[in-house]
Amino acid sequence: VASRDLVASARGGDATALALLLEPLWEPAYRLAFSMLREREAAEDAVQEAALKALQNVRKLRSDTESLRPWFFTIVANQCRSTRRSRWWGVLRLAELPYSKSSDNTLSEERVDLANAMRQLPVEQRLAIALRYYLDLPMEEVAEVLGISLAAAKSRVRRALMAMAPALNAEGEMG
Amino acid sequence: MNEDQAGRQVRSVFENELEPPLAGFDARMRTVLERAPARRPGLLGRWNWQLRSSFS
Numbered sequence: 001v002a003s004r005d006l007v008a009s010a011r012g013g014d015a016t017a018l019a020l021l022l023e024p025l026w027e028p029a030y031r032l033a034f035s036m037l038r039e040r041e042a043a044e045d046a047v048q049e050a051a052l053k054a055l056q057n058v059r060k061l062r063s064d065t066e067s068l069r070p071w072f073f074t075i076v077a078n079q080c081r082s083t084r085r086s087r088w089w090g091v092l093r094l095a096e097l098p099y100s101k102s103s104d105n106t107l108s109e110e111r112v113d114l115a116n117a118m119r120q121l122p123v124e125q126r127l128a129i130a131l132r133y134y135l136d137l138p139m140e141e142v143a144e145v146l147g148i149s150l151a152a153a154k155s156r157v158r159r160a161l162m163a164m165a166p167a168l169n170a171e172g173e174m175g
Numbered sequence: 176m177n178e179d180q181a182g183r184q185v186r187s188v189f190e191n192e193l194e195p196p197l198a199g200f201d202a203r204m205r206t207v208l209e210r211a212p213a214r215r216p217g218l219l220g221r222w223n224w225q226l227r228s229s230f231s
Contacts, residue, residue: 019208026201031193040194051204055211115188133182134189161181168181 007065010058018058021068022051028069028135029076035130036080036123046083050076070144073135077127077145084123114167125160132157 009017022029029050033043053075054068061071083089118126124146131142143153161168 015208015211019205022208023201023205026204030196030200031189034193035189038192040196044196044200048204048207051208052211055208111184111188111191114184115192118185118188129185130189133185161178164181164185168184 004063007061007068008063011061011063013059015055018055022054022072025069025072029072032073032076032130032135033080035134036077036127037083042083043080046079047076050079053079069137070141073131073137073145074147080127081123110167114164117164117167121160121163125156125163128153128156129160 006017006021010021026047029047030043033046033050034040037043037046050072054072057075061068065071118129121129128142128146131137131145132139137145139153139157140150142157143150146153146156148156
């Protein structure tokens, strides 16, 4: 929970106060960015850009803000969307190959199927399941970060799970 | 399969894919914020580009 004094200082343009408020969010923000971009340098850059955008927009925060997490994750997600739309992103991604059961020995055979199913999800569905299951956000906060209603967020997560169902089921049967 | 089981499997794939950030990432982000010329948005883009260049 953010201290009201720190939020007030940050809203007044105090970058050190904002840095203190964001300190616990750097690591999960990076994980969020990596889940969308799957490239270390791009994920680091996305969080850095998001931090600067947060600084530019911190005055818009409500004075009674209790957690910066949904606000900052929204900025990070938007930055990742922007990165993925960039001219070079498509060129870089062309070189990406699916997981191979024979060559990737860090994943079990069943997890390879699931990893490939996750890679084939539309990016907004992948973002939804990353927020829900990787970052453990409550569904209300998932909806807030995605900028959609709670019902729409639940539906998006459900559609992602249905799309991955064959891979999930196969793994579940393995116990 | 229930949602908790599915969620655990999804999480394990995300964790397996993750490449950690370079050492000092948190400190670098803090520095980015504290040194940013936030009150002068016109300068921010150029400053950020210079900063990223210096890290690479």
